[in-house]
Amino acid sequence: MDWGKVQFFLGEVWRNFTRNVIMQVTAIGTVTVMILLLGTFLFAQQTLGRVGGDQIAKIEISVFMTEKASPADAQRLMARLKSDPRVKSVTYIPKAEGLRQVRERLKGQLDTSLLTSNPLPDALRIRVVDPNQVHAVAAAVGKMPNVANVEYQRDFVERLLRLYDVMSKVGFAFIVLLVVTAAIIISNTIRLTVYARRREIAIMQLVGASSIYIRLPFICEGFLDGLIGAVLAVLLLGIGRWQLWPKFVSSLPFFPLRDAGSDFGTFALQLLGVGAIVGIVASWVSVGRYLRT
Amino acid sequence: MISLREVGLVYPNGTRALDGIDLEIAKGSFVFLVGHSGTGKSSLLRLLYREQKPSSGMVVVDGVEIGKLKRSKIPELRRKVGVVFQDFKLLLDKTVWENVAFALQVTGAPTRDVMRQVPRVLDLVGMAHKSRVFPNELSGGEQQRAAIARALVNNPKILLCDEPTGNLDPVNANEVVDLLHRINLKGTTVVVATHNALVVDRMRRRVIRLEHGKVLADDERGLYHGIESDIRPDAEDLALAARVRSGLG
DSSP states (O other): OOHHHHHHHHHHHHHHHHHOHHHHHHHHHHHHHHHHHHHHHHHHHHHHHHHHHHHHHHOOEEEEEOTTOOHHHHHHHHHHHHTOTTEEEEEEEOHHHHHHHHHHHTTTTSOGGGOOSOOOOOEEEEEESSGGGHHHHHHHHHTSTTEEEEEETHHHHHHHHHHHHHHHHHHHHHHHHHHHHHHHHHHHHHHHHHHHTHHHHHHHHHTTOOHHHHHHHHHHHHHHHHHHHHHHHHHHHHHIIIIIHHHHHHTOTTSOOOOOOSOHHHHHHHHHHHHHHHHHHHHHHHHHHHHHO | OEEEEEEEEEOTTSOEEEEEEEEEEOTTOEEEEEOSTTSSHHHHHHHHTTSSOOSEEEEEETTEEGGGOOGGGHHHHHHHEEEEETTOOOOTTSOHHHHHHHHHHTTTOOHHHHHHHHHHHHHHTTOGGGTTSOGGGSOHHHHHHHHHHHHHTTOOSEEEEESTTTTSOHHHHHHHHHHHHHHHHTTOEEEEEOOOHHHHHHHOOEEEEEETTEEEEEETTOOSSOSOSSSSOOHHHHHHHHHHHHHHO
16 A cells, blocks of 8 residues: 555545635535435325325225124124135224224224214124235125125325325426436535646646546545435434434324334435435536536 | 658647658757747647647657557657757656656656656756756756656657757856756757757757748758848848858868
């Protein structure tokens, strides 16, 4: 290892980096905002995706028996459903059990002692093998005798998935816009440094420095802008993840949010990578354009 | 070492800088390029270190054909060709030592070579004692000597000088030309474009006179005013020049 070379190179990078501090701060700040929004968006998308996935896996058809149907009718219906290959499981929920479950679910949120009588009919809960068959199974069950009505969370799940889809597209466009903005600001910063150092560059070219040697300090400058910006954003995201998110989750009791992403480390590394790559590409393009003319 | 065949150079704005230049410059020679401003001296030098491509004809420098040289091969050529300018082009925020070392460092030379070569060339140009001084604290002659050291640190085969004495007083100009002469004696081919009649006449080396982009005269042991003192030589001038030359020669 030639330490003299390393020292010279780092000196050049440092000289570039400190030449225009305000511009450097602007570039870093833009990257921070970009990564911050990117991280927030990906986190939201991941959480929503997980919620949607959970819901699809949990999707159940609730079959409510008519008032006059006897438990024996329910048992017969259950046996018939179990022979259907599309059905994974069937659970019988007598009206008393149904009420107990409702009370359990609403515990602490609603005063269930207000319910003096049991308004629930006997019910069956069906889980299907494939979520896509929910509609067909539900329709078939609806036509069977002693069945009052059939309910399932199809609408909710579909709406969730649609929301997820729209959010992905809008979010993606937004992210692209942010990345382009950050890239433009970084490349502008690099261009200012290149301009400030045009005498050095001219001399480097004159004495036969290879173009990679001329470019490298500027590429490093862009890399540093991207990386430092991303580090700041990741720190902010970390604060949000551990300070704000738990409060947000506890404020939304009905929404089945699960704690998403215990793998914050991987996520952070990916974001740092994005910042660094944007910085490198932007400075590469910027320096390349200058050196070609 | 340097060979030009039917070389023409037309700038994008239509200016014809060089027109049908034929030249051979041998290895180890010392050549002055003279002529009025705008006659193509600098353009010719720029061809030799591939700052410009010829519009027509063939330029060969140390076996490399300039017109066909790939962009990625330019650095290789530039390491064989040192260039010195009228305005020195030193970096003002670096010391003399750093300016000279810079030329090696940016070509990726190992530190070992930097530590060996920089003192050697600073010694050669007589600037070893000023190595820690910044360019603004030096006289013009010293700055030019530092610039020459930088041009030489890569051990180039050719040294091109574009008006090296243009900003210097006669004493410093003579010192710089003496230095160029010493460098030439060590085997480096030296080409000097100049206006300075005094140094040309003192050196009595090959003088190539350019006029309107053409070679007007090429004398093996020439004077600045050479054969003719006017743009259009007449018989009387030619006779006078011949007498002067025979008298001095």
